Amino acid sequence: MPPTAPRRYADIVTRMQSIDGATCRILGDATGHPMWSLTLGTAAADRQQVLLTGGVHGDEPAGVEAVLQFLEGFGVTYLERFTFFAIPCVNPSGYEAATRVNGVGQDINRSMADDGVIESVTLRRMLQHRRFDIFLDFHEDYEATGFYMYEAQQQDRLLGARIVDAVKLIGPIDGVENTDAGLDTPISEGLFGINPKWRQQGWSAYGYFEAATHGLLPETPSTAWPLQQRVAAHHAALRIVLDHYNKEPAS
Ligand SMILES: [Zn+2]
DSSP, X not given: OOOOSSOOHHHHHHHHHTSTTOEEEEEEEETTEXXXXXXXXXXXXXXXXXXXXXXXXXXXHHHHXXXXXXXXXXXXXXXXXXXXXXXXXXXXXHHHHTOSSOTTSOOGGGOTTOTTXXXXXXXXXXXXXXXXXXEEEEEEEXXXXXXXXXXXXXXXXXXXXXXXXXXXXXXXXXOOOOSSTTTOEEEETTEEEOOGGGTTTOHHHHHHHHHEXXXXXXXXXXXXXXXXXXXXXXXXXXXXXXXXXXXXXXX
């Protein structure tokens, strides 16, 4: 169910709380709202731990929808092997205002080390006691003409080339993304590394280097494609990752 204008974070929380078997709780503070998280799956030790986040930038709704629609839909088919910990909307005030920044003008994805950014503080606190096999942080790019992504894995076992090939069935690839000059490290068509220099700034880099074995950041073109096409691209990435680790343990 796509969001209707005006966007309300309360609707996100209602959808989270309506997911069968999910445990929802307040993780900490965000600007003007609590930040809600959701756990789906048992605490059994043999489950691989997956962290899913969206909406770090409030004007990137396909990431929020990708996480929610996965948990509302086909996520249940993966519960024999995975436990999901999700923060579908990291930036509630930005989501409601449809702005990249939070409600006090801060870019969370450039502020991971900043104690004055409440969303960064909440995310860092969450990671103090958690480790994840797999971490996907879903983003969008309003300047992009197609899909691209960032990825890092501790043994350099990357899935990005396969993901890019799969997304080609959904829409074009944008291989020339360079909005973070000097930080992007090209690997192959539409695939960039997660640069350790980004760790004190970007949530995906921080989360990967602090607490995850495998990190992926898919980016969909928010002005070039309709919402459900962008969600489909994010889901294609997620399916490839989960299907891969369904056969082979992450660590
Ligand atoms: Zn973003």
